[in-house]
Every structure is written in C-alpha cells, then in structure tokens.
Amino acid sequence: MSYLPSLPKGTLLEVFKAYPALARPLHAFAETLMRGPSPFSEGEREFIAAFVSSLNGCDYCRASHAEVASRFGVDKALVEACVNDIENSGLPERLKPVLRYCQ
Structure with missing residues (x-):
C-alpha cells in the first residue's frame, strides 16, 4: 500500500x-x-504499472497490477525479471525503452 x-x-x-x-x-x-x-495493450499498461510500483517499493500496487496484467496474458514473473535486468528479461523489444524511461 x-x-x-x-x-x-x-x-x-x-x-x-x-x-x-x-x-x-x-x-x-x-x-x-x-x-x-492507447498504443499499448491493457496488459502492457498493467505490466508497466506493476514495474513502476516495484521501483516505488509499493508491494500492494505491484501485486495488484501484476495480477491484472496476468489476466491479460502477461507473465507475473516478468515484472521481477525486468526489475533485475530489463535487457535479458525476455521482455519484447518495443517495451524496453519504456521501462528504461521509467527507471
């Protein structure tokens, strides 16, 4: 929270x-x-929100956005993978600049 x-x-x-x-x-x-x-899917937007919430240290927001993203087909584990290493996370190339900007 x-x-x-x-x-x-x-x-x-x-x-x-x-x-x-x-x-x-x-x-x-x-x-x-x-x-x-939006040029981003609902799942991608929820994923970005989960990523930013991880950076902000808000576990509640990270978990809730990651859960919604997963319902749109995004793997929840991808958030943690990106926090640790965007480049080697398996994230689609088109989203990497967005996450780099968020950092």
Whole structure:
C-alpha cells in the first residue's frame, strides 16, 4: 500500500475513502489511462504499472497490477525479471525503452 510521508499512519486508500468526491476524478483518470485508447495493450499498461510500483517499493500496487496484467496474458514473473535486468528479461523489444524511461 502506498504510504504518504506527510501522513505517517495513513495510506492512499484511506485518503480516497475520506475524500470520495476528490477520489472519483482520479479513479476516472486511471480508468481512462489503463483502459482507454492507447498504443499499448491493457496488459502492457498493467505490466508497466506493476514495474513502476516495484521501483516505488509499493508491494500492494505491484501485486495488484501484476495480477491484472496476468489476466491479460502477461507473465507475473516478468515484472521481477525486468526489475533485475530489463535487457535479458525476455521482455519484447518495443517495451524496453519504456521501462528504461521509467527507471
């Protein structure tokens, strides 16, 4: 779960629950980002989100995005492989520059 340094005992989910009117537009944005038109498939977008969550150290987000990516046909183990070594991970070549940029 994403913990907020300015809110030592709070999580992002708790903030969303406390302020649902403010969270709705963010959720709508995320839905459009992950499911709307894109040169990347839904699985690739979920995979990228899982990769970035790994870099951020958010195990909850990494696991949830990796699980959704797997439902779109992406191997969950690929996230960990890319965190350790993008070049030799087995990742399709077209996604390597994207992950390098995310680093």
